[in-house]
Amino acid sequence: MSNRLFQGVIHQMKDSVDRTFGVIDENSTIIACSDLGKIGETVGLNPSQNNELYVNAGYTYKSLGASQGTNYTVFVEGDDVFASKYAAVIAVSFTNIKFYYDEKYDRSNFIKNIILDNILPGDIYIKARELYFNSDVMRTVILIRATDHHDISVYDIIQNLFPDKSKDFVISINETDIALVKETKPGIDPKTIEKLATTIADTISGEFFVHAVIGIGTTVDNLKDLARSFKEAQAALEVGKVFDTEKTIVSYDNLGIARLIYQLPTTLCKTFLKEVFKLGSIESLDQETLFTIQKFFENNLNVSETSRKLFVHRNTLVYRLEKIKKITGLDLREFDHAIIFKIALMVNKYLKSNPVKY
Numbered sequence: 001m002s003n004r005l006f007q008g009v010i011h012q013m014k015d016s017v018d019r020t021f022g023v024i025d026e027n028s029t030i031i032a033c034s035d036l037g038k039i040g041e042t043v044g045l046n047p048s049q050n051n052e053l054y055v056n057a058g059y060t061y062k063s064l065g066a067s068q069g070t071n072y073t074v075f076v077e078g079d080d081v082f083a084s085k086y087a088a089v090i091a092v093s094f095t096n097i098k099f100y101y102d103e104k105y106d107r108s109n110f111i112k113n114i115i116l117d118n119i120l121p122g123d124i125y126i127k128a129r130e131l132y133f134n135s136d137v138m139r140t141v142i143l144i145r146a147t148d149h150h151d152i153s154v155y156d157i158i159q160n161l162f163p164d165k166s167k168d169f170v171i172s173i174n175e176t177d178i179a180l181v182k183e184t185k186p187g188i189d190p191k192t193i194e195k196l197a198t199t200i201a202d203t204i205s206g207e208f209f210v211h212a213v214i215g216i217g218t219t220v221d222n223l224k225d226l227a228r229s230f231k232e233a234q235a236a237l238e239v240g241k242v243f244d245t246e247k248t249i250v251s252y253d254n255l256g257i258a259r260l261i262y263q264l265p266t267t268l269c270k271t272f273l274k275e276v277f278k279l280g281s282i283e284s285l286d287q288e289t290l291f292t293i294q295k296f297f298e299n300n301l302n303v304s305e306t307s308r309k310l311f312v313h314r315n316t317l318v319y320r321l322e323k324i325k326k327i328t329g330l331d332l333r334e335f336d337h338a339i340i341f342k343i344a345l346m347v348n349k350y351l352k353s354n355p356v357k358y
């Protein structure tokens with residue numbers, strides 16, 4: 001926040017306050033004051049981290065709270081009742097001014113409002129011009145989600161990894177999710193972004209012992225589409241949680257048919273399962289049979305290769321496939337039946353996951 005803004009307000013208020021008053025920053029340095037000669041002086045006091053009034057060495061102090069990592073504190077000369085009242089009133093004024101400034105001029109807050117759909121599309125470019133913001137560069141939203149409880153601030157870690165606040169924006173979404181809006185070069189290979197995400201995950205887990213999963217949205221070339229990229233990153237995490245449980249990095253572009261299934265209404269999915277499988281047939285498949293099916297798909301429906309990988313005789317595998325056909329009515333050796341069966345298994349898994357839509 002601009003020190004000149006504080007000083008401008010103090011200049012307007014000083015005739016109404018018969019005391020010396022001003023603002024100090026987190027380094028205990030006076031950055032604005034009704035007595036101009038005091039600006040730049042260091043106060044022998046650590047600013048309070050709470051909003052309670054407190055007195056020290058003949059001055060009354062009240063914290064405004066942190067703003068983008070900076071903690072400001074109001075001080076008023078005196079330790080009497082009037083000094084306390086002055087400090088409280090001035091603190092309220094400066095807090096509201098600070099909030100207005102952050103809303104109007106802070107770029108990170110602007111980006112956060114875009115990705116969370118808290119700003120009208122028509123206002124985005126007007127606001128971008130006010131902030132002298134480059135609207136038409138390539139950007140990708142990378143969503144980092146901490147999956148376990150920890151004492152480390154993942155937000156601070158990501159901030160330190162991407163210190164260039166003019167190009168990359170680190171946004172705290174909630175207790176577990178951090179969004180990185182990364183500026184990228186035109187024509188960037190998606191694998192390059194995945195490598196970057198892998199580096200982030202390795203740093204978080206290797207150096208700070210925090211396990212995290214990362215979803216990657218598509219790269220967009222304008223501000224208004226950042227909200228879509230953010231929703232895609234969220235969807236990538238949710239779809240990955242269902243279909244790629246062992247993956248740490250999930251890219252929306254690589255979700256394949258899982259992305260299509262995720263977008264279907266659950267009622268339509270239930271209808272599809274009823275039409276594909278006989279009543280209760282999918283639930284009657286035991287773990288050994290499901291494992292056999294998985295290996296059969298992994299080996300491109302090749303009976304000989306699958307039997308070799310399963311260490312069973314070819315006839316044993318054929319017997320199992322015939323059993324599956326009898327239970328479900330689908331012959332996995334036929335390509336069309338195999339596709340239907342594969343999709344149906346994914347749909348069933350999707351429904352059991354109680355999907356969250358974004």
